Amino acid sequence: xxxxxxxxxxxxxxxxxxxxGLFGGLAGGVVLGVYLVxxxxxxxxxxxxxxxxxxxxxxxxxxxGALTHLAVSAVYGIFFGLLWWTLRWSLHLAVPAxxxxxxxxxxxxxxxKAVILPLSGTPLAEIxxxxxxxxxxxxxxVLGWVCERTGAQAA
Numbered sequence: 001x002x003x004x005x006x007x008x009x010x011x012x013x014x015x016x017x018x019x020x021g022l023f024g025g026l027a028g029g030v031v032l033g034v035y036l037v038x039x040x041x042x043x044x045x046x047x048x049x050x051x052x053x054x055x056x057x058x059x060x061x062x063x064x065g066a067l068t069h070l071a072v073s074a075v076y077g078i079f080f081g082l083l084w085w086t087l088r089w090s091l092h093l094a095v096p097a098x099x100x101x102x103x104x105x106x107x108x109x110x111x112x113k114a115v116i117l118p119l120s121g122t123p124l125a126e127i128x129x130x131x132x133x134x135x136x137x138x139x140x141x142v143l144g145w146v147c148e149r150t151g152a153q154a155a
Contacts, residue, residue, distance in 0.1 A: 012085070017081050017082060017085045018078050018081060018082065019081075020081045020085075020146065020147045021077040021078040021079065021080050021081020021082060021084075021143075021147060022074050022077055022078050022081070023077070023146055024077045024080070024081065024101075024142065024143040024144070024145075024146030024147045025073045025074040025075070025076055025077015025078060025080070025081075025143055026070060026073060026074050026077065027142050027143070027146050028073060028077060028101075028105075028138070028139035028140065028141075028142040028143035028146070029069060029070050029072075029073025029074065029077075029139065030070070030073075031138045031139060031142045032069075032073065032135045032136065032138055032139040033051070033066065033069055033070075035131075035134065035135045035138055036050055036127065036131065036132075036135050037050050037051065039127075039131045039135075047062070048060075048062040049062075051063075051065040051066045051069070052064075052065050052123075053065060053122070053123045053124050053126065053127065054066065054068050054069040054124065055068065056068050058121075058122065058123065060123075073139065076108060077143050080101065080104050080140075080143055080144070080147065081147050083104075084097055084100055084101075084144070084147055085147075087100075096144070096148065097144035097145065097147050097148030098140075098141045098142075098144040098145045098148065099144065100140075100144050101139075101140035101141050101142070101143045101144025101145070101147070102137045102140040102141050102144070103140065104140045104143070104144070105136035105137050105138075105139045105140025105141070105143070106133065106136060106137060106140070108136060108139075108140075109132060109133055109136040112124075113129065113132075
């Protein structure tokens with residue numbers, strides 16, 4: 001594709017920014033999942049039980065829960081990638097992306113706790129808020145780090 005026809009996003013292709021968010025979201029989702037599996041193990045729950053909490057059919061199927069969790073993590077990662085690069089270049093923010101990611105992770109947790117979990121009746125509400133918050137902070141830190149690292153290499 002010729003450069004004049006490609007959609008550039010402040011020196012980067014929009015598709016690259018989206019991919020940064022996608023891969024950052026996947027990486028952050030893996031870290032979040034591993035943390036919660038370790039928390040569950042220490043609380044006496046099997047990894048299958050913890051991953052089954054993410055099953056949208058609420059049948060407790062670990063594979064369905066893990067894949068759903070990664071898909072949601074990737075989508076939210078794309079949103080962060082777009083939001084971060086828009087704010088970074090339009091407002092010239094000097095905040096590290098990992099810190100912005102932590103704030104983003106906590107914002108996602110707030111929406112989940114206030115709206116999504118109560119309305120859906122999902123068993124994810126059983127996870128203690130402290131551990132859910134730590135997991136979301138880790139998600140955001142990894143997401144931001146990946147977006148910043150890949151964006152800096154491309155610039």
